[in-house]
Amino acid sequence: MKQCLDFLLALALLALFALPWLCIALAVKITSVGPALYWSDRVGRGNKIFRMPKFRTMRVGTPALPTHLLAEPASHMTPIGALLRKSSLDEIPQLWSILKGDMSFVGPRPALFNQADLIELRTQTGVSELMPGLTGWAQINGRDELPIPEKVRLDAEYLRRRSIWFDLKILWCTAFKVASQDGVAH
16 A cells, blocks of 8 residues: 555656756756766665666766765765755655655665665664665654664664554654755755
8 A cells, every 4th residue: 555655646746846857957967067867776675776866966977975975075066966965856856766666755765785784784673675765764863964873773663663654754754854954964
């Protein structure tokens, strides 16, 4: 049932965001060299790799690392990259991953393919069997500021507590976190 609800909501939001999506894509293309979308290899359910799109916020050629591991991350940012990240607008293309069934609206955020420490801890706790999400319990409890063991602890708590009502609470809290830009690494 959750996957069906995810699909229907993603379809509705894609229709709603079609014009903003085109405007953002155009802005990315005008302000930097390269494609509007960045496709990254992410770890999905059962530790299977899938390709996840985001609006490109980093310059072409930036290493595929978490932003906090880059030397001088601001030097890699596109002219509108910081704005897209602060507003979470760079995440809109992930609706495609939800439509495809690679992601859900709520679940642990998909790890980068090279985040071995995060992948290992999620595997040990059973979190790797969850569908990754656009948002999750860890995101509303610290987002980019959390150390990996704390993220996994919160992901494991989500695994134990998951329900439609808990997902609705997380979605509601996410809307407030995004609006306030709380916990966003710049």
